[in-house]
Amino acid sequence: MEELVYKQLNESVFQETMENGLKVFLLSKPEMAKTYGIFTTNYGSIDQTFTPIGKNEKVTVPEGIAHFLEHKLFEKEDRDVFQDFTKLGASANAFTSFTKTAYLFSATSQIEKNVDTLLDFVQDPYFSKESVDKEKGIIAQEIRMYDDQPDWRSFFGTIQSMYEKHPVKVDIAGTVDSIQEITKDDLYTCYETFYHPSNMVLFVAGNIQPEEMMEQIRSNQAKKDFKEMPEIERFYPEESPSVAKSEDSIKMPVTTAKTMVGVKEDVSSLNGEELLRAELLSGMILDFYFSRSGEFYEELYKDDLIDDSFQFETELDRQFGFTILGGDTRKPDELAERVKKMLHSLREKRISEEDFTRMKRKKIGQFMRALNSLEFIANQFTHYHTLGVDLFNVLPVIESLTTEDADQYVEHWIKEDRISVFKVLPQE
Template sequence: MEELVYDQINETVYTETMDNGLKVFLLAKPEMAKTFGIFTTNYGSIDQTFTPIGQEEKVTVPEGIAHFLEHKLFEKEDRDVFQDFTKLGASANAFTSFTKTAYLFTATSQIEKNVETLLNFVQDPYFSEESVEKEKGIIAQEIRMYDDQPDWRSFFGTIQSLYHHHPVKVDIAGTVDSIQNITKDDLYTCYETFYHPSNMVLFVAGNIEPEAMMKQIRENQDSKEFPAAPEINRSYPNEPAEVAKANNSITMPVTTAKAMVGVKEKVTHLTGKELLRAELLSSMILDYYFSKSGAFYEELYRNDLIDDSFQFETELDRQFGFTILGGDTRKPEEMTKRVKEMLHELKENSISDEDFTRMKRKKIGQFMRALNSLEFIANQFTHYHTLGVDLFDVLPVIESLTSNDAEEYLQHWINEEAISVFQVKPQEDE
């Protein structure tokens, strides 16, 4: 077991790679009453085309299968795993993102048994044709529920306008039609390819004793047999730099229009640390100009183009990246036109050394406050680990950034062909 000591934030992470390839990270926080565990596989909704283990030809599986598989792992032949956690006094959950699937629990007692339960149920799949057919109806209802949510439709509608071919444009849950094509064999194919321990990370943070916990995990993994670690061969389509649609819209029964401006980010050439720097600079610049204390936000609000729902986010990951700004507005055309102009104006705007120092201090403060959350640490540590970055390297990277870095980033960030506008319009406007 190796110790990763971070003197700057007074934290120590204990890590070990099991013989089967599983990477384990433990963070002891004895002052915490609760413990959070998360078991993550480097496999998400964008991983639709790949070469299955033991085969030579690529396959393309139905859209939404990673999310479907997440649901099915909780159901065993004789029970529902959620009940197992409930009996142990734990709260369990799971989520599927574009690039990851994670299974997690929070508990204040019986931590060892909860960790065993987490490992054992994820590493013991059970799928039957009958249960798969039953699940299709459940997930179809979930998809329809999200289809009725204007915020979700505006978010995914923007991504779909940005991308031509890349599977990031597909709803993580798939479509009502696509999930009908999922079979038991498809689930086993995806599981055997992506759920090998060597493609997974376990992070446990909270009131634990690291040596005893690592010994327990080691013994648990040694008691199971896995094939040799496979080389995973994923395939993604070639994606043009320009957006799929510069303008797009739908109508829904909303009283106020929703308008979003999306930026298609260039990320495929970036390594892990470079991706981190780009993500930090993007979030800091957006916060500086478009947060409630920013000059751009003030102008938009003063001119009645936005309300308190206005927000922004950047997501940069392997193979894709996007920035989205927007919210409710009574003047969607005017608002999106002005936001696009503001994005282009960023190249002409200069950030002084003094202002950039304040931006860094704010970012550092936000990061340090977030470290009070076990969920944040475990989730983000796992996320950055899959990108080849250490979460606790974020702080020194922020400190190393300069106003010149921000100026250089701004010069290459915004291009008209990489911007798309998406609107959810009230039905009466048709």
Template sequence: MRKIDYRQINETLYTEVLPNGLTVYLLPKAGFHKTYGLFSTDYGSIDNQFVPLGKTEAVRVPDGIAHFLEHKMFEKEAGDIFQVFGKQGASANAFTSFTKTSYLFSATENIRLNLETLLDFVQEPYFTPESVDKEKGIIGQEIGMYQDDPYFVQFSGLLESLYPEHPLAVDILGTVATIDQITADDLYLCYNTFYHPSNMKLLVVGNIDPEETMAWIRENQAGKDFPAVEAGKIQRIFPEESLSQIRSEASRTLPLSRGKGALGVRGRLADLPVDSRELVRFRYGANLLLALLLGNTSGNYLRLYNEGLIDDSFGYEYTLDRGFHFVGLYGDSDQPEAMIEALKEILFNFAKDPEVNETNLELLKKKMLGKYFQSLNSLEYIANQFTQSQYGDLTIFDVPEIIPTITLQDVLAAGETLLHAEASGVYYLYPEEGAN
């Protein structure tokens, strides 16, 4: 078991790769009552075309299957796993993103029992045609609810504009039509490919003894058989990258009281740094540039706010994940077109913007670090962000060493790499006539 000391934040992480390929991380946190266990697979909604383990031909599975599989993992022949955790004094949850599926529990007691329950239920699939058909109606209702959420529709619409030929264009849940195609055999195919221990990570964080906890995990995993697989050898298939497919503008109507506008800029994978540390620097450099240009203390934000083009609903994000990266800006406005034009003017002229200067950058770096240190007081934050924010060997605990090193030149370079008008798309939501 390897021990990594992060002296700046007074944290010690223990890690080990087990013989079956599972990577384990243990973070002892003395003085905390709760313990979190998070079991994640590097498999999400975009992984719908791949070569199954042990095969040579690629397959295409229905959209939404990763999320569907997450739902079905909790149902076993003996009953509902949520009830099992409840009887053991724990609460459980799961979530599927574009690139990850994670299962977690939190508890203050019976940590070994709950940890073994987490490992066992995720590593013992049980799917039947009957249970699969029953789940289709449940997830169909969930899809319907999201389609009534304007924020969800706006985000999905923007991604569809930026990535029309990519799996990102389809929601994580899929559609009613695609989930209707899912079979138990499809679920087993995806499970056997992506839920192999070599494609998974386990994090346990809380008031634990690392040696004792690792011994529990080793014993649990030693009692199970998995086929021998070389780590990182899953063949995933994605369309060739092309910015020419971007839809420059799209819209739809909903029963809204005000319009919504979203501006997105799609980044090219070929432009990203290869080195993990440089990639993290790029990620935070891009976030700092957006904060300089449009953070709620910037002159640009205050000007647009005073002009009535944006309000408190305005927000932005830079997303960097496996296989894609993009900028998104979102807001409600009585003048959505004018808002988007003003945002374009700011975004695509960033290098000349007076807000982008050394003084403002140093202030924002301190603010970013302050939020980071505050977040480490939440075990839930650590558990949920750890696998989502991992780049190579770097973890969220490397962040406080990287942020202070980011220079104004780094920030400007991130903008030069990322912010190109020809790679942008706009999505509007307009109120239906008579909606007011």
């Protein structure tokens, strides 16, 4: 077991790679009553085409299978795993993203038993044809529910207008039709390929003794047999840097339109820290201009183009990246044109040293406050780890950013052929 010491933050993380390849990270917070554990596999909705372990030819599985698999792991032959956690006084959950699937719990007691339960249920799959067929109806209902939500439709509609071929354009849950194609054998194929311990990370944070917890995890893993794992071969279609559609829209039963402006990011040449720097700079620049205290936000608000639903986000990950801005508006066309014009104008604008110093201080403050949350630490540490970045090294990276970095980033950021507009319009 190795101790990683971060003097600037007065934090220590204990790490060890188990003999089967599982990477374990422990953060002791004895002042906390709660403990949070998250068990994550580097496998998400975009991983549709791959070479199964033990096979020579690649396969393409149905859309939404990673999310489907997440649901099915909680169901065993004789019980529902949620009940196991409830009996131990824990709250359990799971989520699937574009690139990861995670299983988690939080509890204030019986932590050792909860950690064992987390490891054991994820590492012991059970799928039957009957239970798979039953789950299709449940997930189809979930998909239809999201299809009725304007915010969700505008988010994925924007991504679909940006991406032509990449599976990031597909709803994480898949479609009602695609999940009907999923079989028990498909689930086992995906599980055996992506749920090997060497493709997974366990992070436990809270009121724990690191030495005792690590020994318990070693003992848990030593009881299980896993074959040696070759590197996973994943395949993604070639995607143009340009957006698939410069504009698209749908009509829904809404009283107020929604306008979203998407910027398709080029992450093809970025490694771990470069990806982090791009994510930080994008977030800081958008916050400076488009947050409620920003110059652009005030201008849009005064002109009655936006309300307090206006928001923005940037997501940069392996294989894809995008920025989305927008919200409710009574003037969808005008808002789209104004936001596009503002984004293009960033090249001509220069952020002063004084303003940039303020931006960095704000970012540092947000980051330091977030470190009070066990969930934030565990989730983000795991996320950044898969990208080759250490969460606790984010602070020095923020401190190292300069106005020159911001200028250089903006220079290559906004291009007309990488911008797409998506609108949700009221039905006539």
